[in-house]
Amino acid sequence: MKAFGKKPNGLRLERMRASALWSGDAFRNVHPMLPRLRDHDAASPTVTDFLCGGDRRVPQGPLPSTNPMAAWSQRPTTGLRATWLGHSTVLIEIDGFRVLLDPVWGSRASPSRLIGPKRFQPVPVPLRALPPLDVVLISHDHYDHLDYPTIRELALRDVLFVTSLGVGAHLESWGVPPERITELDWWESHTLPNADLILTAAPSQHFSGRGLHDGNATLWSSFVIRSQHHAVFFSGDTGLTTEYAAIRERLGSFDLVMLEVGAFHPSWGHIHLGPENALEALALLGGGAFLPVHWGTFSLAMHAWDQPAETLFSLGPKRGAQLVMPRLGEPVEPAQAKPLTPWWRAVDTAPSRLRVEPRVTLPKSTPWPID
Secondary structure, eight states: OGGGOOOOOHHHHHHHHTSTTEETTEEOOOSOOOGGGOOTTSOOOOHHHHHHOSBSOSOSSOOOBOOOHHHHTSOOTTSEEEEEEETTEEEEEETTEEEEESOOOSSBSSSOSSSSOBOSSOOSSOGGGOOOOSEEEEOOOSTTTSOHHHHHHHTTSSOEEEEETTTHHHHHHTTOOGGGEEEEOTTOEEEOTTSSEEEEEEOOOOOOOSSSSOTTOSOOOEEEEEESSOEEEEOOSOOOOTHHHHHHHHHOOOSEEEEEOSSOOGGGTTTOOHHHHHHHHHHHTTOOEEEEESOSSOOOSSSOTTHHHHHHHHHTGGGTOOBOOOOBTOOBOGGGOOOOOOGGGGTOOSOOBOOOOSSOOOOSOOOSOOO
């Protein structure tokens, strides 16, 4: 299947092997994992749990959303604006440049159109309607961050791609010209040609892979986007790591911080933040306006779909966090963000339960987590 992508080889693989993060035949997390993050007594969910377990894992109706096209036709007055388009997909407008983060317009976070986590919330705007882009940034190769049909369409645009080591093999196999791909190791930077915009890959604590036999074959990263007047942090996927203090020291401070808050579980707390650890990560980064991502689109864990938002709404103000939680498609300038209201509560309050989709043969087991 083309959606699986392509394994790195040749000069690309040689560069990967030269990385300090490469160990034998794969990348690895080099920083000691905090022991309190993972509950070793908590069993990982089974396939049946994943498809049938948990209450209120999807909303009863569509989430409120806004068409951002009118706002995008005007430049942000403060020079920095973000539009959350679902899950970890965000359009950043920063001092005249447009950066699209982890774009996913596909219907499933899966290589298949028949099985795998299905989108319960549409993207507020069609992919073809996006304004001209300067760069597409991709943190790692999991299906909910790197989407085959989306990349195929974006490959037709005159836009640059910046990503982690090895991920360019997928992009190139899907039609992105190699001269438009830049792959970064941690702490490496790329400056856009003839532009004052710098993208830097930074540590995260996660893993990679799109199939059963390519685990950790490509690198995963967080990213910092810095222009002349603003700086933005994007976590990609990660567990809590004290490396965030090093990111602050070397690359901070930040006007806007985007951290993943959804798809958490006690058995994989070392590779996903969840809302409480996201607040701790925010503190390590030195603060900044906090826009939570990685929620509100796919059900990738057992928790209720709105639990990340509710936890942040409860704990964030107590910990001094400046929460920026716009509706889907609602452009927001962090310096002018309005007081937070729990808009998600209007969607539903009745319990729901995921069901196995018909005419699908399920595997007996699957790697966990899937993102």
